[in-house]
Amino acid sequence: MNHLETFRVAMAAILANKMRAFLTILGIMIGVLSVILLTSLVSGLKTTITKQIAGLGSNLVIVVPGRIGGSRSPGGVQANRLTFADAINLKNKLRQDAQVCAVVQKTGTLKRLNINDKGAAIFGVQANYEKIISLKTEKGRFINEADVTSGRRVVVIGATVVKNLFGTASPLNQTIKIAGINYVVIGIAGSRGSIFGIDQDNSVLIPLTSAQKQFGITSPNTIYINALKAENVKDIQAKAKAILNKRLTEDDFSVLTQEQALSTISTVTNVLTLGLGGIAAISLIVGGIGIMNIMLVSVTERTREIGLRKALGAQTEDIRNQFLIEAVTLSGIGGIIGIVLGILLSLLINNFLQTTITWWSVLLSFGFSMIVGIVFGVAPAVRASKLDPIQALRYE
């Protein structure tokens, strides 16, 4: 029997039991869909973070507490040993070549009248922060030197905070409570979007000194150093390291260039991709085992049919090919539907969370689903083809 005929016979058998076909397709579809969806989420996250870091400008050098990267990353949470004195020290020593800005970060509740905005990020920053990280102040003005020097209770608020606390009312010169203390709104920050569901605009910026005083903070969370000339970045990174090393050890801090920060993010997202991709792959394998089960059950169910076909002249390989084509077709259809739904769902999610569909994940998951169909279809197919027609016909 030629392959086209075997294919027709297999199609007829699939159509003869639509429920069985549906369940098989469903298993593979879910597997493929989750591979595409999860990888597109992680890739989307990577795109977002990369864009944001890239947006900071290539002149930036970032100092953070703790050791990032390298082979000897200490585990667990470490005490932040950076101090404001370190930031001042860096500022003084690098005065000729760079601007320095220390930043502290807290989470707290914002309040206006009876409206609460819980879980907003509170940044304590210096006046040069706006320029250093290329932030835009849309309305009003940014925090200035005088605000920082005298620890004024003034605040620049993000777009989400505007929406939550003010609705359509104008926020400028209004008072809001930040963790219980009154601040006057002096500006509105330009939108920065969200990273993996964390809204960057649900944040407020206050003078560093005000934050220190109110929250009793002794260590900066980040020190940004902006090189005046791009060619000096490496040099400044080395100098900053040397300066901090006088007081601290290598495990206490990391000095990253924008390039290194990008590659760190890339490492993290690659791990995420592998991890989530692995989970999705497992669901694909589970789908495959589902196919095998359904095909094995169908061999049992269809024993008399197989016996009859053999009695009527079907060759062993005709039966084997029929079952194999059934399995491959079902997983192929499941794969295609999974791809289509996976892409559609990614595009849908993209409306509120950045997703990036990667072609390799589409190819990989489809290839994988076909392999799953073949591998898990072979055993039942071989079993079916080896049935003795007499025994099979007698089967009740």
Add this chain to the structure above:
Amino acid sequence: MLLVHLSNINKIYQTSHDLKFQALKNISLSIDSGEFVAIMGPSGSGKSTLMNILGLLDKPTSGSYKLEGEDVAHLSEKVMAEIRNKKIGFVFQQFNLLNRTSILDNVTLPLIYGGIDNQERITKAKKALDQVGLSDKLENRPNQLSGGQQQRAAIARALVTDPQIILADEPTGNLDTKTGQQIMEIFRKLNNEGKTIILITHEVDIARYAKRTIRVRDGEIK
């Protein structure tokens, strides 16, 4: 013309590791083409075992089987399947139709495995269904038909390849007497048209339709 020639056929089943059962003992028989033979015997006498060997569904333990003068007792599975497809038409007690498949598609099934093209398959299947009076049921499913109609469809399936022999194992066993007689009339008509028919039954009334009766008891011809 000599169509089937069995000599000294034995069939021994290995029922378990150390237990053997001889289902057929030194069976020798000849059947000419155009004959209508009934193989009769009580249940368990070895009729179906004999039919399986005649139908090349099974091999004898020893002995020779010549079909149209050709030795077919010890062929490969592949060649056996080919001969079954081309030269033998089976009719079973349980009809064995594919339930989720139309009557027409059920009848074309052996032609698919015979490598006949689609157009010719349909023409032949329609002709066979016409011979058994089922021309108006082409698109029905088997479970929409009566038992007698289902068995007629099964006969059409056996006929469709224009085989040398039609082997029918208790074809009326699942039918009431009247329907059984109608089925037997079809076999009689086919035999009158020249078909060789080997009928297996344990009922005297059914065996009467055949022109010759071979009696089997405890695996031997009496």
